[in-house]
Amino acid sequence: MGKEILNIHCPQCGAPANFDIVHQVYECGYCGGTVKVEAALEEKKDYRNAQQKKMKKSAEAFSLESASCSGCGATIVFEENEALSKCAFCGRSLVRKEYLYDAGLPESVIPFRLTKAEAQQRLEEWCDRNSRKKEAKHLRSMIPELKGFYLPYEMVRGPVHCRVSCKRTAEVYGFEGFVNDEFVNGSKQLDNLLLDAMEPFDLDGLEAFDFAYVAGQRVKITDISEAEAERRMTEEVSENYRPQLEKMWGTKAIKINTEAKSAVRLPVLLPVYYVSGGDIHAAVNGQTGKVSVRAEKKTYYVTLPWWLKAMVTLLLAVGATFSAMALSGMDLWESLGIAGMLGIFYLIVYLCMLGDFANNSGEIGSYRKIFTSGERTFRRDGGKLVLREEILERKVARPVFLRKLDGKVQPVVYLFRSPKRMMGIALLSFAVIFLPVIVALFLNGFDFARLSLGGSAVWFCIMVPVVPIYFVVFGMARLYDAPWIYTLTEDGGKKRYRKKIEITWKKVVDGLAVVLVLLIKPPLCLAVWFGIASFCTMCYLTAFGF
Ligand SMILES: [Zn+2]
Ligand SMILES: [Zn+2]
Incomplete structure (x- = not known):
């Protein structure tokens, strides 16, 4: 038996x-x-x-x-x-x-x-x-x-x-x-x-x-x-x-x-x-x-509601930023202003991450x-x-994810959140916020002394609130909607799977047609040209000053 x-x-x-x-x-x-x-x-x-x-x-x-x-x-x-x-x-x-x-x-x-x-x-x-x-x-x-x-x-x-x-x-x-x-x-x-x-x-x-x-x-x-x-x-x-x-x-x-x-x-x-x-x-x-x-x-425990956690973290983050700047010899009012700006930025990020916190509203529980x-x-x-010499253990088998790739069902490994992917999102949002500054640096040959951030003020006003919302909401969803997929190789290793993208003449022509409509069909083209002109002006002003 x-x-x-x-x-x-x-x-x-x-x-x-x-x-x-x-x-x-x-x-x-x-x-x-x-x-x-x-x-x-x-x-x-x-x-x-x-x-x-x-x-x-x-x-x-x-x-x-x-x-x-x-x-x-x-x-x-x-x-x-x-x-x-x-x-x-x-x-x-x-x-x-x-x-x-x-x-x-x-x-x-x-x-x-x-x-x-x-x-x-x-x-x-x-x-x-x-x-x-x-x-x-x-x-x-x-x-x-x-x-x-x-x-x-x-x-x-x-x-x-x-x-x-x-x-x-x-x-x-x-x-x-x-x-x-x-x-x-x-x-x-x-x-x-x-x-x-x-x-x-x-x-x-x-x-x-x-x-x-x-x-x-x-x-x-x-x-x-x-x-x-x-x-x-x-x-x-x-x-x-x-x-x-x-x-x-x-x-x-x-x-x-x-x-x-x-x-x-x-x-x-x-x-x-x-x-x-x-x-x-x-x-x-x-x-x-x-x-x-x-x-x-019974043992009692208290979990803090998500908004309280968010507020405390927010205050700590703003406080840390302010003291770091004040201590490094910056003007008190100036560092307060920047810390306040960052505070708004953090707040928006937290509000967007609400989804993760919302399921733990504060409660007093017991067990x-x-x-x-x-x-x-x-x-x-x-x-x-x-x-007994050995320790009896309970074993849990590894989960095996199966997925149909190129018409064949095979075991795969998913990668959702990883430092590399999160870093990618952070870098991208940084690049978008500072886009006119980056362009300006190329225009003036990386002359930091001539750089005038005021030239991009309008851009910052729009992007500082929009970018965190966009990247936290859509970027995070993308981590889970489109994980990196690895297939398993014969020798037990992993290999990143990439879907083959075919470029056909039809796709190229369709793409060009969309661009043309944007550029020449009123009234849409007026907005597009206005946007392009404003962006160029901003880059120029940021690069060479007013
Ligand atoms: Zn047999
Ligand atoms: Zn009984």
Whole structure:
């Protein structure tokens, strides 16, 4: 058994097949045979049906009871003579009855590797190490009440399709991903973050479920709907990819949608020791011994509204500019004037970037911290628990972006925001603002002494407010609308892809026609000639003075 339960097998030779993200099929590494995604799902359906038959038989050999909580709705299956009167999750009373087998139980299980005494010892150790925390004091008195549960989860492995969108652009980028053994919690009463913090589990411990595992333990039945299970799964997958994608996009303002119809999902029971009472909730991973404890008190945080952040940054920027100029010996009023001008410039830039800030209006929020016993976990060696040499990790596959280029679908890498591209935009806007000055410098042979900036005053008045608006709004959108695209080369490198632009006679003639219309057709041509004449005058005055 073990993690092979999730393997997809080659129909030709029976070896496990790996998923090929680019071609979206499972491919056998030995003989090259392929398995389609639908066939893979079918293979697992067969496994589940066969397993359910065995479980039904196994259920007959045990006298089982079930109990439902009148408060939180938790339903638990256990052996007949088990003493159980209060709900372990909410403390209310339980309604007991005989358990009749139904097909709702998972077919796979990771059995407990820690005894209850060992789990209690792990909690004691946590309390010793965190003796200054209030949680430790309260938790210590509750350790005798710790109980083991097989909790319902869904195990997910397989291909997923994701779509990423960013507020700045209408363009949506799709990518193909692969989920490696993700566990999704199937209980509505339990704190998702608390359970998440005591993961991961070691899949090597996976076994086919048999009711013998219930002996001395309790099995919790899943109580979330199919739709909720799917929502939790896709959300978890999206969140796994989020850090990588936020880095690629250079912003947190992205939305990720995941579709996981092709992934194999198998219900599984995972071993967890759990105790709760009052505001204390603690869990011990029944396989690895990792402890997670929820903070009793909420932690509050304050986020500043975007406009306050913008104002503070603005004042700091203007203040810094002013003091730099004043300190370098500039006239006080003159430096105040320039700092003020720059202030207006910064303000416009901020207002244009509103899109990025607007989604975090100021708020006071709260969350509960989760404390854990750290990444080092345990395994059983002979009769003893020993520290595991390696650290169990959760792996997230790299997203693969596919794109049709020159008629062929191929994997690509996008580059959106990068220092080089941002620099390009900044340089271009600088060049536009100072265009008449640059032209003037060429006219007077770079004679800076004769340069008279007053000649370009009109140009500055128009361009200083317009350029930041234009470049922040359109330039930023362009970063996301037209990313640089790289194709992957055979040797694993990247190569920038550029679309071939064909120049035809027709395009040239059309272009010339537009220019001619602008120059000779009234009334438009009057405005054009006026603009050209004003620009030339400005350049001349800037170059040689009045
Ligand atoms: Zn094969
Ligand atoms: Zn309850």
